[in-house]
Amino acid sequence: MIDLAYVMFIKHDKHQNKIYMEGKIMARMFWVVCPECKKKFYVATIDFKNKKDRRMLCPFCSARFNEDEALEVIR
DSSP, X not given: OOSEEEEEXXXXXXXXXXXXXXXXXXXXXEEEEOTXXXXXXXXXXXXXXXXXXXXEEOTTTOOEEOGGGSSEEEO
């Protein structure tokens, strides 16, 4: 699995009156739902790839939990 995605953007340069495409490499993310506060937040795939023992930290309530303990994982 590749952990980066290449995203294309179309931009308009008003000064030169040109339209061009620009690409950016972005990290792949997935959403999880905290088992404590039930709020959804995203984490980078690369931080948890093949690391089942690594615990996530909820940015809302500071709860720590494994991927298996999350209420929902949306990939």
